[in-house]
Amino acid sequence: MKPPPRLGPDATIGILGGGQLGRMLALAAAKLGLKCHIMSPDPASPAFDVVHRTTVADYTDTEALDRFANDVDVVTYEFENIPAETAVFLSARKAVLPNPEVLAITQDRLSEKDFITGLGIGVAPYANVETRADLRGAIEKIGRPSVIKTRRFGYDGKGQMMLRGDAPLSDADLNLIWEDLGGQPCVLEGFVTFRCEMSVVAARNAAGQIECFDVTENEHQNHILKVSRVPARISPEAHAEAIEIARKIADAFHYVGVFAVELFLVEDGGRERVLVNEIAPRVHNSGHWTQDGATVSQFEQHIRAIAGWPLGKPLRHGPTEMINLLGSEVEDYARYLAEPGASVHLYGKGAVREGRKMGHVNRVLPQKS
Amino acid sequence: MKPPPRLGPDATIGILGGGQLGRMLALAAAKLGLKCHIMSPDPASPAFDVVHRTTVADYTDTEALDRFANDVDVVTYEFENIPAETAVFLSARKAVLPNPEVLAITQDRLSEKDFITGLGIGVAPYANVETRADLRGAIEKIGRPSVIKTRRFGYDGKGQMMLRGDAPLSDADLNLIWEDLGGQPCVLEGFVTFRCEMSVVAARNAAGQIECFDVTENEHQNHILKVSRVPARISPEAHAEAIEIARKIADAFHYVGVFAVELFLVEDGGRERVLVNEIAPRVHNSGHWTQDGATVSQFEQHIRAIAGWPLGKPLRHGPTEMINLLGSEVEDYARYLAEPGASVHLYGKGAVREGRKMGHVNRVLPQKS
Known part of the structure; x- marks a missing residue:
């Protein structure tokens, strides 16, 4: 594995x-x-x-990967479902950041949860469902309501299913669930009743500098992020706990780049607790507000980190709200363009499909004096 | 001439x-x-x-211009010295914004000054020096100190010369001056003792919406912009006058896009007066602070204007300072990266040359409470 580089200003980043x-x-x-x-x-x-410079090729095309690696000074990625072999192949040629080990752990919900709990950080109760045979025992252990999720390649609510009710489940029921999820290793998670969903977007560079953005409160619709708000309406204690969790994870991974920790704020015996839902080893939708609401964005922090440059110290301009433009909502762009303080980001995607992320709007709200 | 378009979000802008x-x-x-x-x-x-998509070709290569025009939905430019024929050739194919008429006027210091004074806006005293024969009469009229400037293709102090002293000038002296400036039409301007140099960056769209950024105070070194600051340390009356001048010019040109008016604040018989130095029919170095100091940047305003979209209403985050990184100063980038609130912009220029604009830093300063 190549050590993290310190790039000159004329370098090329492979994404x-x-x-x-x-x-x-x-x-x-x-x-x-x-x-x-x-x-x-x-x-x-x-x-x-x-x-x-662009390469149109499959991630398993080793010839294309080789040319790509030769043309760049460091490799990073925008999504965590890069095939593990691709990451390994590239990391023999150029530094791949965040490193392939992070990918390997976070690509598998089970190893991710094991890793998090190993750091003494709370998660929802969970059980491994390696094969169909594990399913009944897992449900007995975790109870219902619970959520069964494929261990790999899930996102935006894909590859998961709620288990509700308390009527006994027949073998036929279990077979159906198992087949519906593609007959692949899963993890069963206890359903968490949360006061709010939130996230911390954090950056760490190879020198060990860590900078966290303020905790963000997130609102989902149909499992897709719809609105993020900062500051989150949580207690200072919960804020501090969330930041501490992100810092612990960053250090444990020797992380280089930006990541997001998705969190639940729950009440546990009258006490607020912060649980980790999952880690996204990349820039994250809930950090888009930083483009307009802070003096340095999550995207710039990621680039600085993988370039071996100092991270920015993010200062927030004011309360900020990010709204995703999903599907045909993008057609409202002109209305947002005319709104003072609103900043429109469109992604240049041709085809509008229902639920597709087409753009977002950041609203930096006037500060209360 | 093609009318200004209203672009869809999948359009292509030619620059x-x-x-x-x-x-x-x-x-x-x-x-x-x-x-x-x-x-x-x-x-x-x-x-x-x-x-x-890029085209490497001379601006007079009509075959390349034709292909370029066919590939884009609207044409704009980053500098005002586009050959007039190029603008005319392109505008027969696609809308060219700001329109070629604006280019024709602002490319010639004389027609620019005539245009400005025709609007009832003040400029420094000036005289046309069409040929060598006009030189002595012009100097007698305007006096010294004064500045002689070529009418065309001057920028960053190039193509100009100070005339000082009061010893009589011989014909040989005048020949030297004339030859030094390349023996081309010039304009002689009375030297203005200003309290400060400032500029207004303004946007106008085809619907007639005008939005001006706050007046910016500018500091030059060797005729090159070094620092811009907002707010400018000027009276509310001078601020209002500067904005009014920009609005007048925008409307008189039926301007579409962003432009800058460079201004002098002078004292005239105990009264503050605002004089126009020149107009830059494009985004301008003194508007770079808007990238980080305002809710919409001059670059985005220009794109919105030529796309036929609503302009943003720029709100300022706080007092902001822009520092140009000239030549080897760019090597300080890491220091600025580490400074809280500083935002570093580098241009990806390979070769460092003395005085070359390599990047800039925007400092959004904490607001005084």
Whole structure:
């Protein structure tokens, strides 16, 4: 594995993935004078529009990966579902940041939860469902309501199912659940009744500097993030606990780059507790507000971290709200353009599909005096 | 001439010029989901790094211009010295904004000054020096100290000369001056003793909406902008007068896009007066602070205007300072990266040359309470 580099201002960053996150990473790199090369199997990748060097190839195409690695000074990614072999192949050639070990752990919900609990951080009760045979025992242990999730490749509510009710489940019922999730290893999680969903977006560089953005309160619709708000309406204690969790995770991973920890604020015997839902080893939708609401954005922090540059100390301009434009909601862009203080970000995606993330709006609200 | 379009979010903007201004325009367009195609004769143009479509060709290459025009939905430019024929050639194919008439007037210092004074706006005393034969009469009229400037293609102090002293000038002296400036039409301007140099960056769209950024105070070193500060330390009356001047010019030009008016604040018989130095029909270095100090940047305003979209209502985050990184000063970037509230912009220019604009830093200063 290559050590993290310290890039000069003429360096080129390789980004795996050509969606809106890759696009916004490339824009942040450009602000800092750095070049980007985007690799994605999709020739219509929105990120291609903002860089001069692109590779259209499958992530398992070793010839393309080799050329890509030769053209760049460091490799990063916009999504955590990069095949493990791709990360390993590339990391023999150039530094891959965050490192492939982080990917391996966070790609598997079970190893992720084991890792988090190993740090003494709370998560919802969970049980491994390695095979169909484990299902009944897991349900007995965790109870219902609970959520069964595939261990790999789930996002935005895909690859998961709620288990409700308390009528006994027949073998046929269990078979149905198992088949519905594709007959693959799963994890069963106790359903958590939370006071709010929140996240911490944090950055760490190889020198060990850690900078966390303020805790963000998140509101989902159909498992897709709809609105983020800062400051989160939580107690100073819960805020401090959330930040402490992010710092612990950053250090334990020797993390280089930006990540998000999705959290639940729960009440446990009259006491507030912060539980980790999951870790996203990348820039995160709930950090988009930082583009307009803070003096340095999550995208720039990620680029600084993987470039081996000092991280920014994020100062917040004021209370900020981020609204995702999903599907045809993007057609409202002109209304938001005319709203004072609103900042519109569109991703240049051609096709509007229901629920597709087409853009977002950041509202920096006037400060109360 | 094509009418100003109203672009859809999948449109492509053509930009003539591949320097840092074209680069930052393209980045602002990308934020709004728009694609850009950059045309520049220089294969090492920094703006090429942030767009997928580029044309390397001379601005007089009509075949290349034709292909370029066919690929884009609207044409704009990052510098005012586009050959007039280029603008005319393109405007027969696609809307060119700001329109070629604006270019024609502002490319010639004399017609620019005539235009401004025609609006009842003050400028320093000036005289036309069409030929060598006009020189003595002009100096007699305007006096010394005064500045002689070529009517065309001057920038950052190039193509100008101070005339000082009061010893009579011989014909040989006048010949020398004339030859030094390349024996081309000039304008002689009375030297103005100003209290401060300032500018207004303003945007206007085809619907007639005008939005001005706060007046900016500018500090030059060797004729190159070094520092801009907002708010400018001027009276509310001078501020209002400066804004009024920008609005008048915007309307008189039926301007579409962003421009800057460079101004002098002078004392005239105990009274403050605002004089126009020159107009830059494009985004301007003294508006770079808007990237971090306001809720919408000058680059985004320009893109909105030429796209036929509503302009943003710029709100300022706080007192802001912009510092240009000239030549080897760019090597200080790491120091600025570590400074809380400072935002570093590097242009991705390879070669460091003395006085070359390599980047800038915006400092959003904490507000006094």
